[in-house]
Amino acid sequence: MPRSDIPAVTHVDYSARVQTVDCDRNPFMYGILTQFKALTGCSVIVNTSFNLRSEAIVNTSENAYRCFMVTEIDYLVIGDRFFDRNSQKQQPLSDEERTQ
Numbered sequence: 001m002p003r004s005d006i007p008a009v010t011h012v013d014y015s016a017r018v019q020t021v022d023c024d025r026n027p028f029m030y031g032i033l034t035q036f037k038a039l040t041g042c043s044v045i046v047n048t049s050f051n052l053r054s055e056a057i058v059n060t061s062e063n064a065y066r067c068f069m070v071t072e073i074d075y076l077v078i079g080d081r082f083f084d085r086n087s088q089k090q091q092p093l094s095d096e097e098r099t100q
Contacts, residue, residue, distance in 0.1 A: 008046050019047065032077070 004010040009018070023030040037043040050058040050067065058064045061078045068076040068083060076083040 006042065006044050009044060018044075028080075 003012070003014060004016075006016075009016045011017075021029045021033055033043055033045065036045060050064065052067060052071065055067075058067050064076060064078055065083070067073075068085075069088065072085075074085045
């Protein structure tokens with residue numbers, strides 16, 4: 001049985017460290033969460049470090065897009081730009097291709 005409906009954010013002691021968003025302070029992110037909930041029924045998005053193992057954390061748009069393209073991330077938002085994995089010409093590398 002999973003720890004919760006959102007096990008990716010639930011610690012082994014059943015606690016979680018959450019950040020909240022409201023429309024007044026961050027209308028853009030509030031809109032994303034509202035749409036995400038409408039599509040999935042879940043109003044939580046995991047916020048985690050954005051990097052590949054043994055690489056520095058992403059700190060530019062170019063780094064973010066490159067990381068996105070060599071992983072299996074489905075969507076990427078940079079500022080007001082939205083990238084859908086299926087709309088990109090290059091697809092993610094396989095595990096074997098990544099290690100060569």
